[in-house]
Amino acid sequence: MPAASKAVAVSPATAVPVPGTSAEIVTFRPPLRPALERAGEMARHVAGIVLPPLIVIGLSLFVWQLLCSEPGARLPPPTKVVADAWDFIVDPFYDNGGIDKGAFWQISQSLGRVGIGFSFAAVVGVALGVLIGQSTWAMRGLDPIFQVLRTVPPLAWLPLSLAGFRHSDPSALFVIFITSIWPIIINTSVGVRNIPQDYRNVAAVIRLSWWEVFWKITLPATVPYIFTGLRIGVGLSWLAIVAAEMLIGGVGIGFFIWDAWNSSRISDIIVALVYIGIVGFLLDKLIAAIGHFVSHGVAAQ
Amino acid sequence: MTQPYLKFEQIGMRFRRGQMSTEVLRDIDLIIDKGEFVSLIGHSGCGKSTLLNILGGLLQSTTGEVFLEGKVVDDPGPDRAIVFQNHSLLPWLTVYGNVAIAVDKVFGKSKSKEERHDWVMHNLELVQMAQAKDKRPHEISGGMKQRVGIARALAMQPKVLLMDEPFGALDALTRAHLQDSVMEIHARLGNTVMMITHDVDEAVLLSDRVVMMTNGPSATIGEILKIDLPRPRRRLELATDAEYARCRAAVLEFLYARHRVPVRAAA
Numbered sequence: 001m002p003a004a005s006k007a008v009a010v011s012p013a014t015a016v017p018v019p020g021t022s023a024e025i026v027t028f029r030p031p032l033r034p035a036l037e038r039a040g041e042m043a044r045h046v047a048g049i050v051l052p053p054l055i056v057i058g059l060s061l062f063v064w065q066l067l068c069s070e071p072g073a074r075l076p077p078p079t080k081v082v083a084d085a086w087d088f089i090v091d092p093f094y095d096n097g098g099i100d101k102g103a104f105w106q107i108s109q110s111l112g113r114v115g116i117g118f119s120f121a122a123v124v125g126v127a128l129g130v131l132i133g134q135s136t137w138a139m140r141g142l143d144p145i146f147q148v149l150r151t152v153p154p155l156a157w158l159p160l161s162l163a164g165f166r167h168s169d170p171s172a173l174f175v176i177f178i179t180s181i182w183p184i185i186i187n188t189s190v191g192v193r194n195i196p197q198d199y200r201n202v203a204a205v206i207r208l209s210w211w212e213v214f215w216k217i218t219l220p221a222t223v224p225y226i227f228t229g230l231r232i233g234v235g236l237s238w239l240a241i242v243a244a245e246m247l248i249g250g251v252g253i254g255f256f257i258w259d260a261w262n263s264s265r266i267s268d269i270i271v272a273l274v275y276i277g278i279v280g281f282l283l284d285k286l287i288a289a290i291g292h293f294v295s296h297g298v299a300a301q
Numbered sequence: 302m303t304q305p306y307l308k309f310e311q312i313g314m315r316f317r318r319g320q321m322s323t324e325v326l327r328d329i330d331l332i333i334d335k336g337e338f339v340s341l342i343g344h345s346g347c348g349k350s351t352l353l354n355i356l357g358g359l360l361q362s363t364t365g366e367v368f369l370e371g372k373v374v375d376d377p378g379p380d381r382a383i384v385f386q387n388h389s390l391l392p393w394l395t396v397y398g399n400v401a402i403a404v405d406k407v408f409g410k411s412k413s414k415e416e417r418h419d420w421v422m423h424n425l426e427l428v429q430m431a432q433a434k435d436k437r438p439h440e441i442s443g444g445m446k447q448r449v450g451i452a453r454a455l456a457m458q459p460k461v462l463l464m465d466e467p468f469g470a471l472d473a474l475t476r477a478h479l480q481d482s483v484m485e486i487h488a489r490l491g492n493t494v495m496m497i498t499h500d501v502d503e504a505v506l507l508s509d510r511v512v513m514m515t516n517g518p519s520a521t522i523g524e525i526l527k528i529d530l531p532r533p534r535r536r537l538e539l540a541t542d543a544e545y546a547r548c549r550a551a552v553l554e555f556l557y558a559r560h561r562v563p564v565r566a567a568a
Contacts, residue, residue, distance in 0.1 A: 198389035204377040
């Protein structure tokens, strides 16, 4: 095999014993593996990741098709879903006025609400979490309340917030906020409490001020915990927005589903479900990626 | 009589937990000269770390005072920089950043930006870590982390350098290498150093004096051994040196014959 013999010829072990000429031979170049071999390895690696889910999805669709194909089936088979919802799938940007808009507008409306509600939750949650993490008394006083409140289902807040805000839009934002804030508070406070004493000692020895400790030690040391909370929070807020939109109406992927149900467009519902799942997945990955970037990969450890 | 550089005066320490109160240290009197390298040795639980932390200002002694250049020590500060046992580098900062955070704080007013940068690099070069300045702590070995810890402490230009079992977590070869580095730096800068160790060879090799502590609770200074070996010391030559062997035997004798860990504590 030519590649192997070439490798032996340039290896440093054979180059060293010739003192006079060693300067020319010492440059060590790893033998180039044939491009084909590398491409094959790459393809195998990618196939290993992509193929299993594809097979499972294919099988599920097949079984679904079988189960729902007979006449009188209550749910449409995949082929019918695609055929029925074809307009909705191929043109996400249509806008016929009112709430009759394409998938892109529906989803971006929902994402906008999540963006606002979740941002508030992130800022307030991290601030409260830091406060609680630093004070034993605040922890003892507030933690039981949080532990109870965080189990309240998102929709249970909606009537109360409608009563308080009297408008549906701020109510939806409030539901997002109140749903996603608990894991952010709790994780942040745990992170602050878990800052190693060593870091505090370092801060004490170099005499960092309170503000410098917060900015240079507390916050960066807590980043992995904060992002764990943010990831759980963004998932919860995406769960909550769909339910909240079903009740408050208007444009948004949640009400789209409700509207589709009311007009018996079952296929549209199924397509919307797939979109919601994908968007939720992407949101989670987005927060994880930001967390990875912000913590310089330390969070992954 | 001139004022002692560093003086422990009747230091005693009690820890209270609820109704229980344990005396960890009592009657510690010690004077350390400028430029002296002093090791504290003793069995686990004899209060070595407590004493170091009192000097570092991280703990307040129950009785007695520590005086550094005549001034009472009562809070942590960069004039008593600490090299921690587990390096305590901040994982989100680079090697450079870990030293710079101390330099920027300590010399933020007295040095310009360029001077501070040069000073960080100078200290990294001192511990041979300049080439790894952009690495993060999780990307470098335990020995390298400890080098950065030492650079951070040295960069504060402390009046006393405190080392809390700095090489305890390292393998024997890395440890020997770092001991040589510390001796070299000590010879070059003439720092005053107080080091805690478990290792008899390390204590004898590095120190001008070895302070041996009795067993706790209520530990105190049992004996102080002066190591009269010329510097620079080389571990290979010392291996067969009679004076080295005598000092080593004296410390071992103290630790294992006269102040053996009582059976109940060892269990």
